[in-house]
Amino acid sequence: MTCAEVQKLLTAYTDGELDLVRNLVIEQHIQDCGDCQKLYQSQQNLRKALRTGSLYYAPPPGLDKRIHKVLLKENKPVRAAGWSRRWLAIPVALVIFLGIGWVIVQNLTGASKTERLSQEVVAGHVRSLMVNHLADVISTDQHTVKPWFNGKLDFAPTVEDFSDKGFPLAGGRLDYLDNRPVAALVYHRREHTINLFIWPTETGSPRLETQNLTRQGYQLFYWAKGSMNYWVISDLNGAELADFVKLVQSQ
């Protein structure tokens, strides 16, 4: 390679973006050629100066709050113009009234226990994301998370870290589902959060094969095995979440 050719690739070489072969050629050339070496050195110096020169501009204080406000405003549903709140109150009251009635009927029939539970799971998941209350014990170590539940629950959930499979454990917390305290384990997959809820089944209830639901954009899986109920929820896509479910079931 001539000096001109080397110098053309020097930028990519400095950035470590060259393939192995050309990388070696240039490395060799730089050792032998004083001019190219100086050029390389100056590139390195510039790089170092840029990276350590604290050229990063920090956002002004409070900008995150201002953006939050703007987003909240944007998120508000548009109200029908010209409607006074008083007139709206009647249908709203009616809807609430009917809603309460519906809930009572649902509870009485008990037909949709799963439906109710799935709503509770969604609510639990969203709540956990909402107020920085994802985990009471923040640890990626299963040997820290598991003992934490001791004395807080009347059962001992299995806790396992799946970091090597791409689902690192992030922590655990107590939650309340199906009228009882339950263990909630938190896992991550890239930017996504997965909540795994575990609690004992009622005595005598049968084993339940894996079921899948979609509620409000969330994927839910649930099953019962070895006298425990398991519910998994995340905004992760169904296929990857199913992988996670298989990992949990293989414990």
Place this chain on the structure above:
Amino acid sequence: MKLFQEQTRLIRFEQIILPHLAAAYNLARWLTRNDQDAEDLVQEAYLRAFKFFDSFQGDDGRKWLLTIVRNTFYSRLSQQRRLTTDTAYDEELHDGGSEAYNPEKLVLQNMDKKMLEQALEELPLAYREVIVLRELEDFSYKEIANLVGVPVGTVMSRLARARKSLQQGLGQRLKVEVRDDLR
């Protein structure tokens, strides 16, 4: 239920995208070269991002957000350009000449932050942004190519030219400073 869904969408958005505020602001500040414009740009970009959040594939929130910051900036710029014609930019024109420059004159250790800042600010936009994305955000060539919307080869040549003109800019600054010292 609709309200509830909207709430969770906002929560999800803020969880995934708001943590990249520092990167968004930094890029905006380097593009606009002005505090107030940078803040406006970031706010507008966040609004846009929220609008298009459903198109987010969930891979790299920072890259996704910075792409929007950049697009927002350029669409604003083209609106302003209709009023004023400035900074017509030509890659070849900014090549900085083909004669070799003398690296020995560049005593970069003596460089202070102010000088670096000014030299970087003076670079044409297309150069400035690749330097920021590469050196301050540490994106790979491929990621930059993706973000800027040009081939990887173009990223490489732009970076090379950007560094060259940056060094020249710094060299001139140092010369001026030395002259002032001698006076």
